[in-house]
Amino acid sequence: MAADLLFSFDELNRKDKAVKQLEKHFTRAGAAPVSVEVEPRIKRTSGVSYREVSLTFADSQVVKLRIKKPGDIFQVLLNKKVMPLRHQDDHPKAIGEIVKAMDSGRSAFQKRLAKAKVQLPKRMKTSAPRMEKRLEEKRDALKEAVEDARQQLAELKPDAA
Template identity: 75%
Template sequence: MAANLLFSFDDLSRKDKAVRDVEKYFRRAGANPVSVDVDSRVKRTSGVSYREIGLTFSDSQVVKLRVKRPGDIFQVLLNRKVVPMANQDDHVKAIGEIVQAMDRGRTAFQKRLSRARVELPKRMKTAAPRMEKRLEAKRDALREAVDDARQQLAELRPVS
């Protein structure tokens, strides 16, 4: 028996039974969603009106389910890329496919995340320049203390 989810397009929210079921099926498949967001706006692509359900997982991967007006999922995006489904009629198997795709692409996704450069806001100042000056002053003071200790040691050694 195929397990199909039917979403209520007009009343789609985080509390919808189908949304909770999607979350439950992802957990069973081994991927725990950290947050689930339901977009309140109706969007349109290629002549299809849809609303999005976004699931964010602990490794920062994002799955977006696009639900069209009759209440079924017509497109799945994994990290902003469309994922084709072999088992589109059985949602539980389709969720299993999505989790497998997440597992396959996890290392590449993590590499992409690590290369992403994050710009600091212009108003935000870092403490690095002041910290560097403080550490340089501390280093110089330690060098002087070591030089003084060497001089005292040299004075205390008996001359042979």
């Protein structure tokens, strides 16, 4: 089963047979990836050269698999955190572990996403100040119209009395 997911390091791309099998295993485990990206650059950490395969799921959780030169997975990151696996040699069981960890940490991940503040780009401006100014002008115009109506009413009342 260990040879089940053996990646071709030099020719690793989105259409690789092992990447498609990886998607299939995640779908069978109950977490279908929305997008799969393969990093074209070779990275290096702790003396190990690797390439990354990123799987993004519907709830915005991201699983990154770091693949060494021989074509095997040497590290798994779940939402930017290194995840140790019990069943390293049995890929379907390892994927089941990853999906289970995703399910158990989903609510905490969603809370973290909700707390994250998104800043607007510097060039983008909101219409709130302009909208507020227009509404104030409209309010002032309505106040003037109400005051004019009261004056007209006051002028008509002494005539009626």
